[in-house]
Amino acid sequence: MITLTMLGTSALLPIPGRALASVFLECGGHGILFDCGEGTQSAARAAGVSLMRMDLLALTHYHGDHIFGIPGLLQTMHSMNRTKPLILTGPAGLEAQMRPILQLAGSLSFDLSLMPMPEAGRFLSESLEGARLTAFPTEHRVPSQGYCFELERKGRFQPDKADALGIPRKLWGQLQKGETVVCEGQTYSPSQVMGEKRKGLRVVFSGDTTCCKSLTEAAKGSDLLILEGTYGDSADAQLATERGHMTFAMAAETAKAAGARKLWLTHFSQRLEEPDSYLPFAAEIFPETVVCKDGMQMTLSFDPDAEKSGQGCTKE
């Protein structure tokens, strides 16, 4: 199960009711925060999620509207006596870009490591079984990357095989958990009794980018695709491309080309007073588009029929 909370939907500057673009992903007691502009911690409180659970802060790039909330968030964690280590990852330039941020934050009650990808992703996989976080390059005006979070789903336990192999029933639970068991001189491994891996869940977050091949590639088969939609009107397509952004329609084309199941749009220019009103520009291309509001939440669960349909199931 993966829960996504849209903490903010604004681009460039925070405005009342629209914090800067940031998304919180929770899975199995772990958390990843994607970007952290000014106001993120307040937005999290408003949305009722605790950023204290977070293991990893994954930055898409280093523009101020995506990172100026970090010093305050770190100080808040410190003031709450956090002891859980925190990893900070991002595209090229991580150490240099974080230097003034960390200088402002000062000494902290917990270990903070700067870890580029894919190391940070590997680290996460170790603490969260079956989870995989990868980064892919995007096209903005500065070094930038998007993220793909995948949660694999084990195969189904096959009791007929276990019986045929004469595996005592008391060991079945351990085998289902993925443990190899030795009993009365015999070794039993999960691969003997578990079916093929089933379709898991895949969430992709773009950060700031214009359309690009690596994004479409990463977005393939995503259950939830979170893309920036800085501009609403398709008339702004050229401007969007020049500035390394997307219009709603460009994002929708990406979702369509990638065969995503659902598209969340965020990172709206302040010129979009009512982002919702631009929905048709995207929906006519990709009907499963949601123009996000701050605090919106979604839980993705494994679909019990996933073997047949090859699809995850989403609940908003």
Add this chain to the structure above:
Amino acid sequence: MITLTMLGTSALLPIPGRALASVFLECGGHGILFDCGEGTQSAARAAGVSLMRMDLLALTHYHGDHIFGIPGLLQTMHSMNRTKPLILTGPAGLEAQMRPILQLAGSLSFDLSLMPMPEAGRFLSESLEGARLTAFPTEHRVPSQGYCFELERKGRFQPDKADALGIPRKLWGQLQKGETVVCEGQTYSPSQVMGEKRKGLRVVFSGDTTCCKSLTEAAKGSDLLILEGTYGDSADAQLATERGHMTFAMAAETAKAAGARKLWLTHFSQRLEEPDSYLPFAAEIFPETVVCKDGMQMTLSFDPDAEKSGQGCTKE
């Protein structure tokens, strides 16, 4: 006329509906922002005031909850192509403390000068006639200072004197504006026709501090005294003192001792879920206490009867 807007009333961390403590003062088309924690620019938008008018950002000290909003605010001003110069002032350590802040903000479309007090105050006086900004030391856990903003009021024009001196009526307007006029070989100066200076207006802002002599001294005769009230309950007096803060009652005692006209309390600990409910702790000592809410505004005008009463008049 001076307009004060309470942009935020929170201490330590921003919470929904309570931005970090910050006050905006506007006078004669000029503006001074006192402190700038995370969320200040969004709070200003919510309150309907434009920080673009600001000439001076006056910091009381360098704890994160009072300065982490600066990089974002500067970048917003830059993105709006501000050209008006901006002065940044604060207590000892200004340059070193602002280094990472300015590094984050990057290149700007306007001149930004770091100017310690009293230079910054003198600079303001030059652009805003009759205004005076001074700083006074406060007692917090780090170097800190409060600010006093005064607006002087000219004496009354005395037409009988002007007539007696045979000053042509067409020159009266210029003399009232403070200009010296030469007409038909004669020189007339304002001092010949203007009465004694009348009581002006005085606004004092403490920043974070515990009770201290220099604060009470600066607060003397203030029309509006804005003090921190981190703790509501008087039972927390010792804790407040140890941490360089005040309870509501301590602030009220200061206002009473200083003979202030009105007290605004701000900078509430998040433990104070409803700061209003602690009002009695202050009001029994100093009845003219207001427990502020974000966005609260007040305009102070010269009292037409000020010569008689020696008092300014306030309107909320």
